[in-house]
Amino acid sequence: MGRVLELDVYHAVILTTGLMVLVFAALYGLYLLVRNKNVRYTSVYLSAEGEDVVSNPTPGVGGLYWAFIRQYARRVYRLLLDRVQTGSLADWFYFISSWLGVLVLLSIILSLLYLAARW
Numbered sequence: 001m002g003r004v005l006e007l008d009v010y011h012a013v014i015l016t017t018g019l020m021v022l023v024f025a026a027l028y029g030l031y032l033l034v035r036n037k038n039v040r041y042t043s044v045y046l047s048a049e050g051e052d053v054v055s056n057p058t059p060g061v062g063g064l065y066w067a068f069i070r071q072y073a074r075r076v077y078r079l080l081l082d083r084v085q086t087g088s089l090a091d092w093f094y095f096i097s098s099w100l101g102v103l104v105l106l107s108i109i110l111s112l113l114y115l116a117a118r119w
Helices: 009-034 061-072 074-084 089-118
Strands: none
Touching: 061 074
């Protein structure tokens, strides 16, 4: 039978760390060999859509959400600013968790209605 390498903990950690660095260096070198050398620079965010879709910048989702809230739900927006925005992290957590609870409850109700309609 072959010899078994017996190491104490200190030398085992040094050996495995060295082997991990060696493997990482080999994988990084392989990556450098196979990566694409042609880099395309553009000022517009690249996405999976075609050039005609992404050629015009679009507003962020957050801006659209707050514009909707300010325009169509002024009462909720006032409530958010006056009561919820206290600066306390606990108040923010309670608000977010209650909102998440409402969304989960709504999704359960809609799922049950969908299943009942199919049945």
